[in-house]
Amino acid sequence: MRFRQIHLDFHTSEHIPGIGKQFSKEQFQEMLKRGHVDSITIFAKCHHGWAYFPSEVNEQHPNLDFDLLGAQIEAAHEIGVKTPVYLSVGFEEKIARIHPEWLMRDEKDRTNWVDGFMVPGWHQFCLNTPYLDHIIRQTEEVVRKYDADGIFLDIVGVRKCYCPTCLNQLLAEGKDPRDTKNVVELGERVYANYANRIREAIHAIKPGLPVTQNSGHFPHGRRDLIDVNTHLELESLPTAGWGYDHFPLSARYVQPLGVDFLGMTGKFHKFWGEFGGYKHPNALRYETALSLAHGAHCSIGDHLHPEGLMDPATYDLIGKAYSEVEAKEPWCEGTTNIxxxxxxxxxxxxxxxxxxxxxxxxxxxxxxxxxxxxxxxxxxxxxxxxxxxxxxxxxxxxxxxxxxxxxxxxxxxxxxxxxxxxxxxxxxxxxxxxxxxxxxxxxxxxxxxxxxxxxxxxxxxxxxxxxxxxxxxxxxxxxxxxxxxxxxxxxxxxxxxxxxxxxxxxxxxxxxxxxxxxxxxxxxxxxxxxxxxxxxxxxxxxxxxxxxxxxxxxxLTEPTLSTNLPAQGVVTLQHQTGESRLVNHLLYASPVKRGTNVEIIEDIIPVHDVKVDLHLPGKEIQGVYLAPQKTPLAFEQSGSHVKYTVPVLESHQMVVLDLK
Known part of the structure; x- marks a missing residue:
C-alpha cells in the first residue's frame, strides 16, 4: 500500500450536463503532484449507477462522451500514481425503480437508506437477489478491461433484510421470519456468499489484485470479515459525526491483528459530497499524523466536479498534509504497537x-x-x-x-x-x-x-x-x-x-x-x-x-511510558522491528465545537518541554533523535528507564530510539 492516497468520489446525476468536459490529463497530473499524492481511488461506477467508461454490461453516463476512467488511469500511471478502482455495490439508483423487487426492505416493507421514492436519496439493494449476478458482471468487466491497482467495493456488509426473496428463502427453509435470529443468520450467509463470490471472480481474472469491502466502521470481534479483504480502509471522518476518538478506537483494534490498513478521513468541512467545503490545513496535518501514529497509511476523501476539473484549493490543502507524510514514511512502515x-x-x-x-x-x-x-x-x-x-x-x-x-x-x-x-x-x-x-x-x-x-x-x-x-x-x-x-x-x-x-x-x-x-x-x-x-x-x-x-x-505500577503531555495529546510507542528502533509518536491538537456538534481543529498550539520516561527492561538505547528532522535529542538512560524532553511539539513529533 501507498501512504498518500486520495479517495475521489464521483457520484454524479444524469441531470447534470457536460460530464468530464473539462478533464485534462495535464491538470489531473498537476493536482496529484501538488497534493503529493501517490495513489488515487477513481470511479468505474457511482451510487447513481452510471459507468464512467464504455461498458457492455452497464450504461455509460448519458452525458459523458469519452472513457474517463481509462484517461484517469493513464494519466496517473504516467506519473507513478496507483489507481485502485471504485464500484458502488449497495446502490445503483438508476435501476431502483426498474427492479424494486431487488431492494432491501425492513419489517414494515420500507426501503433502506431512504424509506420510499418520494424523498431524495439512495435505495440499498439486497445481495440475495439477481442483483448479485448483475454487480459481479460489472466488476469482472472492469478488472478485465483496465489496469486497476485494486478494487474498492462500497456500501456492503452484513444486513437484516425482509425483502420477498429473503422472506421466501426463510419460509422454504422452515424458519420463521418473525424470529430476528433467523433474519440475522440469513444476512450473515448472504454477505459471506457475496464477498466470496466477488473476490473469487476478481482473482480468477487477476490473482492477488487488492480488494477491499467498505462498510464504514469495522466491527470489533468480526475477524472473519477481514478474510474477504486484502487490506482494510478505516473510514473515520472526525467532522462528520465520528469524532476524533473513533479512529484510535478502530486502529488500535486492527493494528494488532496484523492486517494492512489505512485511515480514511476527508478534506470536507463535514461529510462526503460537500462541494465548496474545506478543513483547515492543520486539521488534515493532524488527522494524517494520527494515522501514522497508529501504524496506518493515509487516505483523504475528495469529490471530483462533474465536469472533471480537479480543484486546486483542495490539492493545495491536501499537499500541506501529504508533504509532511512523505517526509515521515521511513519511520512508519512495518510497525507494531507497544x-x-x-x-x-x-x-x-x-x-x-x-x-x-x-x-x-x-x-x-x-x-x-x-x-x-x-x-x-x-x-x-x-x-x-x-x-x-x-x-x-x-x-x-x-x-x-x-x-x-x-x-x-x-x-x-x-x-x-x-x-x-x-x-x-x-x-x-x-x-x-x-x-x-x-x-x-x-x-x-x-x-x-x-x-x-x-x-x-x-x-x-x-x-x-x-x-x-x-x-x-x-x-x-x-x-x-x-x-x-x-x-x-x-x-x-x-x-x-x-x-x-x-x-x-x-x-x-x-x-x-x-x-x-x-x-x-x-x-x-x-x-x-x-x-x-x-x-x-x-x-x-x-x-x-x-x-x-x-x-x-x-x-499498572510500572507503565512503559509516562509523560506530562496535556490531556488532549495522543501518544503511541511503535516498534519498527525491521529497523531495530522504537518510534514514540507525540500529537497535540485541541478540537473545538463549531455549529451543531462539529469538531474542528484549526489552531495548532505549540506545547513546550514535553517530558517522556520510558520503562524498557532489557533494551539498551544507542541514540535518540527527532524525525523527520534527524535532530539528535539528549537522553538519559538509568537502568531500565530512558528519559528525554522534547523542546517543542507542534501537532506531531516522532522521537526515534535506536536499539543496540
Whole structure:
C-alpha cells in the first residue's frame, strides 16, 4: 500500500450536463503532484449507477462522451500514481425503480437508506437477489478491461433484510421470519456468499489484485470479515459525526491483528459530497499524523466536479498534509504497537446497540477517551486475542462473560494480570451475578441515579469529597478478598415530579446506613460499581476520569511510558522491528465545537518541554533523535528507564530510539 492516497468520489446525476468536459490529463497530473499524492481511488461506477467508461454490461453516463476512467488511469500511471478502482455495490439508483423487487426492505416493507421514492436519496439493494449476478458482471468487466491497482467495493456488509426473496428463502427453509435470529443468520450467509463470490471472480481474472469491502466502521470481534479483504480502509471522518476518538478506537483494534490498513478521513468541512467545503490545513496535518501514529497509511476523501476539473484549493490543502507524510514514511512502515493495557471492547462481545454514538457504543467510546487522556499505552482486543501480552485488561461497563471468556480471564489473572471492571462487566451473560472473582457479590441494581462515590484516597486535583456519578450502577457487597477503596453514598431520594429538591439532583446524605461498597480492590484487580465509561462519554466529568486513572495506576505500577503531555495529546510507542528502533509518536491538537456538534481543529498550539520516561527492561538505547528532522535529542538512560524532553511539539513529533 501507498501512504498518500486520495479517495475521489464521483457520484454524479444524469441531470447534470457536460460530464468530464473539462478533464485534462495535464491538470489531473498537476493536482496529484501538488497534493503529493501517490495513489488515487477513481470511479468505474457511482451510487447513481452510471459507468464512467464504455461498458457492455452497464450504461455509460448519458452525458459523458469519452472513457474517463481509462484517461484517469493513464494519466496517473504516467506519473507513478496507483489507481485502485471504485464500484458502488449497495446502490445503483438508476435501476431502483426498474427492479424494486431487488431492494432491501425492513419489517414494515420500507426501503433502506431512504424509506420510499418520494424523498431524495439512495435505495440499498439486497445481495440475495439477481442483483448479485448483475454487480459481479460489472466488476469482472472492469478488472478485465483496465489496469486497476485494486478494487474498492462500497456500501456492503452484513444486513437484516425482509425483502420477498429473503422472506421466501426463510419460509422454504422452515424458519420463521418473525424470529430476528433467523433474519440475522440469513444476512450473515448472504454477505459471506457475496464477498466470496466477488473476490473469487476478481482473482480468477487477476490473482492477488487488492480488494477491499467498505462498510464504514469495522466491527470489533468480526475477524472473519477481514478474510474477504486484502487490506482494510478505516473510514473515520472526525467532522462528520465520528469524532476524533473513533479512529484510535478502530486502529488500535486492527493494528494488532496484523492486517494492512489505512485511515480514511476527508478534506470536507463535514461529510462526503460537500462541494465548496474545506478543513483547515492543520486539521488534515493532524488527522494524517494520527494515522501514522497508529501504524496506518493515509487516505483523504475528495469529490471530483462533474465536469472533471480537479480543484486546486483542495490539492493545495491536501499537499500541506501529504508533504509532511512523505517526509515521515521511513519511520512508519512495518510497525507494531507497544501496549500495557488491553481495552476489551464491548462491541466485540456481541453488544449491538450503536444508537448512542457514531458507529460505537458509549461504553467503548468513553473507555478510549479515558485511556487516551491518561496517556496509557493500549490496544483494543476481542475475545480471541492473546490476553497474556498485557498487564491490565479494562472491561468497560457491559462486558458480560461467557464460558470461553471466563476461562481466558481466569488464566490471565492466574499469571499475574489485573482487571479493571466497571458496571456489569465480569458478570454472567444475563448480568445477574459475577462469574469472575473481583472480591464482590452483586445484590441488585442500584435504585438511585444519580448518586455519589467517596474515595479513601486523595484525587489528584480534587482531594476527598462525595463525587457525583450520573450513570447506572450495581449494588454490591464485599466477598472474600475484597477491600473497599471508595464508598457509594446515596442521595436522600430520586428526583421525580412530586418529590424533588433544587435545580437538578438530590444531595447526598451523611447517614452511615446510606453508604455501601462502591469501588473494591482485590488480588484480581479493581471493580467499580457504576457505568463509568458511559458516564464519561456523555458527561466528561473530572471525578470520573480521575477515579479511572487512579485505579489504572494502582494496577499498572510500572507503565512503559509516562509523560506530562496535556490531556488532549495522543501518544503511541511503535516498534519498527525491521529497523531495530522504537518510534514514540507525540500529537497535540485541541478540537473545538463549531455549529451543531462539529469538531474542528484549526489552531495548532505549540506545547513546550514535553517530558517522556520510558520503562524498557532489557533494551539498551544507542541514540535518540527527532524525525523527520534527524535532530539528535539528549537522553538519559538509568537502568531500565530512558528519559528525554522534547523542546517543542507542534501537532506531531516522532522521537526515534535506536536499539543496540
Amino acid at each position: 501496549a500495557d493495557i488491553a481495552l476489551l471492547s464491548v462491541e466485540s462481545t456481541g453488544y449491538e446497540d450503536h444508537a448512542s454514538a457514531m458507529f460505537t457504543n458509549q461504553f467503548d467510546a468513553g473507555a478510549v477517551r479515558l485511556l487516551l487522556e491518561g496517556k496509557f499505552l493500549f490496544n483494543v482486543i476481542d475475545m480471541d486475542s492473546d490476553f497474556s501480552a498485557y498487564k491490565v485488561i479494562l472491561m468497560p461497563d457491559h462486558v458480560l462473560v461467557n464460558d470461553k471468556l471466563k476461562a481466558k480471564l481466569e488464566a490471565f489473572i492466574a499469571q499475574g494480570g489485573k482487571i479493571l471492571a466497571t458496571g456489569k462487566s465480569g458478570m454472567d451473560p444475563a448480568g445477574e451475578q459475577f462469574v469472575i472473582d473481583l472480591g464482590v457479590r452483586r445484590t441488585g441494581d442500584n435504585p438511585y441515579k444519580p448518586d455519589y462515590f467517596r474515595p479513601d484516597f486523595d484525587m489528584p486535583n480534587l482531594g476527598q469529597a462525595n463525587f457525583l456519578i450520573q450513570a447506572s450502577g450495581q449494588r454490591i457487597e464485599l466477598a472474600e478478598g475484597g477491600k473497599v477503596i471508595a464508598k457509594r453514598v446515596d442521595p436522600y431520594f430520586n428526583r421525580d415530579a412530586f418529590k424533588f429538591s433544587g435545580h437538578q439532583h438530590t444531595p447526598f446524605t451523611f447517614e452511615a446506613k446510606d453508604e455501601s461498597p462502591g469501588v473494591v480492590e482485590s488480588d484480581s484487580g479493581i471493580y467499580i460499581a457504576w457505568n463509568m465509561c458511559e458516564d464519561y462519554a456523555i458527561n466528561g466529568s473530572l471525578p470520573v476520569k480521575e477515579l479511572i486513572h487512579q485505579s489504572l495506576r494502582r494496577l
